[in-house]
Amino acid sequence: MSAAVEEIPYEELKIGDLIGQGFFGSVFKADWGNLQIAVKKIRPGCQHNQIEREVRQLSRVSHENIVQLHGITRHEDTFHLLMEYVDGGNLDSFLTADSKPSYTLAHAFNWAFQIAQGLAYLHARKPNAVIHRDIKPLNSLIYLKGLRLKICDFGTVVDLSKSMTVDVGTCRYKAPEVLRGRHYNEKCDVHSWAITFWEILSRKTPLEEHRGTYALKLAINGGDRPSFEDIMPGCPGDIISILSACWNVDPQKRHSMELVTYIMRKFVSEAGPIDPIDFQWPTL
Numbered sequence: 001m002s003a004a005v006e007e008i009p010y011e012e013l014k015i016g017d018l019i020g021q022g023f024f025g026s027v028f029k030a031d032w033g034n035l036q037i038a039v040k041k042i043r044p045g046c047q048h049n050q051i052e053r054e055v056r057q058l059s060r061v062s063h064e065n066i067v068q069l070h071g072i073t074r075h076e077d078t079f080h081l082l083m084e085y086v087d088g089g090n091l092d093s094f095l096t097a098d099s100k101p102s103y104t105l106a107h108a109f110n111w112a113f114q115i116a117q118g119l120a121y122l123h124a125r126k127p128n129a130v131i132h133r134d135i136k137p138l139n140s141l142i143y144l145k146g147l148r149l150k151i152c153d154f155g156t157v158v159d160l161s162k163s164m165t166v167d168v169g170t171c172r173y174k175a176p177e178v179l180r181g182r183h184y185n186e187k188c189d190v191h192s193w194a195i196t197f198w199e200i201l202s203r204k205t206p207l208e209e210h211r212g213t214y215a216l217k218l219a220i221n222g223g224d225r226p227s228f229e230d231i232m233p234g235c236p237g238d239i240i241s242i243l244s245a246c247w248n249v250d251p252q253k254r255h256s257m258e259l260v261t262y263i264m265r266k267f268v269s270e271a272g273p274i275d276p277i278d279f280q281w282p283t284l
Contacts, residue, residue, distance in 0.1 A: 005059040006071040040081040065118035092137035101279040106271035113264040114149040120257040135192035145276035187251035194246035201231040
């Protein structure tokens with residue numbers, strides 16, 4: 001592992017309960033000295049370059065809306081990533097919870113704004129923009145009873161020095177140019193952000209009427225987008241305009257994340273402060 005990140009002796013960790021599973025492996029709650037952390041155990045067979053990419057990119061970034069990497073460790077020939085523990089779980093689990101916890105437009109604006117801030121930071125990295133390529137509610141962690149959010153899962157992250165045509169990410173959130181295997185840039189994250197924001201506003205699965213990857217690809221490439229009839233009542237027309245621009249089939253017509261952040265800051269400010277959400281959040 002060539003990334004400049006601290007390697008921690010496995011014996012310093014006290015591994016606790018399983019708290020999540022993903023493509024790259026399982027995530028456990030753990031104690032590291034007096035600090036509670038999350039430990040991602042990389043599953044056998046994962047490509048080494050994907051693991052190294054996540055470590056390399058996370059070791060370079062520091063932002064309030066991006067999950068922090070504390071270090072790495074090895075145990076029984078398996079890599080483990082020591083991550084910041086975010087106590088609220090992922091946004092997808094919250095949105096789809098059976099109890100249907102209520103939240104306001106102000107909460108929705110805040111979450112979308114915080115995702116946008118994290119992406120704008122990545123896209124502004126020098127010398128090359130960093131692209132996440134898999135923005136969705138599942139990769140957004142909420143905490144402080146819904147007041148704060150952090151982007152996670154950097155296994156698909158790449159910088160703009162690469163010539164990218166590889167189809168990565170989650171189909172429902174992918175930009176058309178990614179699905180078509182064409183060259184793409186950071187504007188693919190803008191599209192995914194818009195779909196994610198729509199899902200927050202609607203609490204529905206994007207394009208759920210299209211079943212299967214092939215049908216989804218045809219729909220997205222053909223210009224199908226989620227319906228605004230499904231979003232929360234009272235949502236300003238300017239928000240609809242932002243979403244429409246950000247998921248435009250033409251990447252050049254999409255807003256930059258810098259501009260999105262500027263616009264969303266205004267809506268967050270006008271919406272006023274948000275309250276903690278009464279929900280059975282995961283316990284520490």
